[in-house]
Amino acid sequence: MNMLADTAVSGRRVPNSVEIYDTTLRDGAQLEGISLTVDDKLRIAEQLDRLGVHYIEGGWPGSNPKDDEFFDRAQKELNLVNSQLVAFGSTRRVKGRVDDDLTLAKLAGAGTGTVCIVGKAWDYHVTEALRTTLDEGIAMVADSVRFLKEKGLRVFFDAEHFFDGYEANPEFALSVLEGAAISGVDCLVLCDTNGGSLPDRVESTVDDVVRHLDTPVGVHLHNDTGCGVANALAGVLAGATHVQGTINGYGERVGNCDLVPIIANLSLKMGITTVPLGYMHNLTSVAHHVAEIVNFSADPQQPYVGAKAFAHKAGLHTSAISRRSDAYEHIDPELVGNGTRFVVSEMAGRSTMELKAAELGLHLDMGTMNDVVQTLKDLEFAGYHFEAADASFELLIRAASGWEQDFFQLESFSVSVGHRSGSGGRAWNEVAVDVETEAEVKLWIGEERIVATGYGNGPINALDAALRQALGERHPVLERLHLTDYKVRVLETSRGTGAVTRVLIDSTDGEHNWSTIGVSENIIEASWQALVDSIVYGLLHIDS
Numbered sequence: 001m002n003m004l005a006d007t008a009v010s011g012r013r014v015p016n017s018v019e020i021y022d023t024t025l026r027d028g029a030q031l032e033g034i035s036l037t038v039d040d041k042l043r044i045a046e047q048l049d050r051l052g053v054h055y056i057e058g059g060w061p062g063s064n065p066k067d068d069e070f071f072d073r074a075q076k077e078l079n080l081v082n083s084q085l086v087a088f089g090s091t092r093r094v095k096g097r098v099d100d101d102l103t104l105a106k107l108a109g110a111g112t113g114t115v116c117i118v119g120k121a122w123d124y125h126v127t128e129a130l131r132t133t134l135d136e137g138i139a140m141v142a143d144s145v146r147f148l149k150e151k152g153l154r155v156f157f158d159a160e161h162f163f164d165g166y167e168a169n170p171e172f173a174l175s176v177l178e179g180a181a182i183s184g185v186d187c188l189v190l191c192d193t194n195g196g197s198l199p200d201r202v203e204s205t206v207d208d209v210v211r212h213l214d215t216p217v218g219v220h221l222h223n224d225t226g227c228g229v230a231n232a233l234a235g236v237l238a239g240a241t242h243v244q245g246t247i248n249g250y251g252e253r254v255g256n257c258d259l260v261p262i263i264a265n266l267s268l269k270m271g272i273t274t275v276p277l278g279y280m281h282n283l284t285s286v287a288h289h290v291a292e293i294v295n296f297s298a299d300p301q302q303p304y305v306g307a308k309a310f311a312h313k314a315g316l317h318t319s320a321i322s323r324r325s326d327a328y329e330h331i332d333p334e335l336v337g338n339g340t341r342f343v344v345s346e347m348a349g350r351s352t353m354e355l356k357a358a359e360l361g362l363h364l365d366m367g368t369m370n371d372v373v374q375t376l377k378d379l380e381f382a383g384y385h386f387e388a389a390d391a392s393f394e395l396l397i398r399a400a401s402g403w404e405q406d407f408f409q410l411e412s413f414s415v416s417v418g419h420r421s422g423s424g425g426r427a428w429n430e431v432a433v434d435v436e437t438e439a440e441v442k443l444w445i446g447e448e449r450i451v452a453t454g455y456g457n458g459p460i461n462a463l464d465a466a467l468r469q470a471l472g473e474r475h476p477v478l479e480r481l482h483l484t485d486y487k488v489r490v491l492e493t494s495r496g497t498g499a500v501t502r503v504l505i506d507s508t509d510g511e512h513n514w515s516t517i518g519v520s521e522n523i524i525e526a527s528w529q530a531l532v533d534s535i536v537y538g539l540l541h542i543d544s
């Protein structure tokens with residue numbers, strides 16, 4: 001199969017298609033703060049398959065019980081349509097034999113048709129870390145590849161520290177690759193393990209290797225110079241047909257190269273096939289879903305898929321984009337499953353308001369529209385920030401049109417916190433051994449007065465519980481509404497009256513996400529406003 005199309009002009013051999021190899025489950029999980037259960041790993045694998053990546057590196061069988069359980073359950077529970085699972089491991093030990101090597105045995109027994117082994121390509125690491133000869137370094141790689149090929153497996157070789165090694169001793173680095181190639185390796189993956197390379201070095205090194213050997217070449221890159229994505233594109237331009245990276249760029253230190261923009265750039269900008277046609281529109285939801293599983297918030301500024309990637313703020317610009325989107329957006333956001341957003345803020349002109357109102361099917365006359373713009377400016381001055389609270393903004397516009405929520409009318413609420421002291425393991429200060437918060441909500445639904453009590457580990461939690469207790473019977477859809485994030489920020493207002501608190505709450509019904517806001521000098525009052533907006537918005541929009 002000839003994956004390379006010669007481009008006569010540049011002399012470069014740019015491929016028509018590139019294999020996407022995801023290592024979120026192994027390299028990505030090295031990021032500080034990520035700790036994946038086996039269930040998490042299975043859920044992420046499903047997402048990767050939904051995106052259509054070619055390979056999913058599942059972990060290192062034999063290195064820990066979790067990875068063993070993953071491969072075991074993956075075979076029974078996963079029904080992958082597009083992706084193939086890969087087991088990762090290392091070459092045989094120094095002076096060891098392949099047929100009694102535990103790592104190689106585990107790899108061969110992992111039940112995956114494809115395996116990837118890492119080995120040393122930098123002479124310095126062979127002599128200093130392995131403390132052996134360069135010839136033995138080459139033999140460790142070649143023997144291991146041959147052993148795994150004889151088992152009928154597809155074998156990838158991750159040449160560790162290749163770019164640094166090639167600079168230090170190109171002859172040795174190439175000899176390691178030759179040994180693997182002669183043993184039948186299916187792809188030679190050049191790794192920038194320290195992540196310090198820049199695109200020109202990646203391009204020239206890949207170019208040298210591609211010219212030297214017929215075996216397909218891949219790249220495995222880290223983002224330590226902030227060039228992870230650019231390095232991947234440079235590698236492909238020089239002839240690499242396989243790219244290893246992670247979703248959202250998770251990985252040790254500053255991360256691996258981010259497959260999300262790599263897939264989009266190769267497919268949409270460079271005309272190189274990556275994931276199967278028709279899967280690209282899953283890019284945004286997969287990126288966000290994986291973020292949720294690893295329990296990180298999705299980066300709103302992530303290229304292509306971030307919530308702000310196609311957000312437009314300036315008033316003039318907004319009125320133009322509503323007429324000609326291609327004038328202000330580098331791609332059609334729908335291609336990657338994202339969408340255009342008009343950001344509402346005091347900077348936005350009337351045209352943004354009109355667009356928002358039209359989106360909601362509301363027709364506001366000129367006078368009302370001017371009032372809304374003025375109200376928005378006043379509220380933003382007081383500390384509100386509607387850019388981050390689209391749901392509260394919608395309620396504001398609805399209210400301006402004369403709408404009133406008729407789900408319930410609040411009479412009052414109260415909150416009390418009980419704290420029982422103890423050492424709690426903190427030697428320098430006493431902490432609560434038991435904190436319980438109780439909230440009471442009194443409200444009216446039509447002619448009926450309801451008093452409900454809720455408990456929680458904090459005031460918001462308890463108020464949320466009380467409110468659900470009061471409304472739950474009438475509105476069972478609330479069971480599907482969950483608060484996913486709660487952010488508090490203390491603001492110095494320009495009025496000079498001291499600090500106010502701004503609370504942002506993110507909510508979801510599992511399908512849609514929305515954000516609401518409250519501002520007050522009192523944190524509980526601010527939280528209450530955001531909480532009520534969240535529930536009212538949910539009642540308006542969740543289909544029962």
Ligand SMILES: [Zn+2]
Pocket residue numbers: 027193220222256
């Ligand atoms: Zn790595």
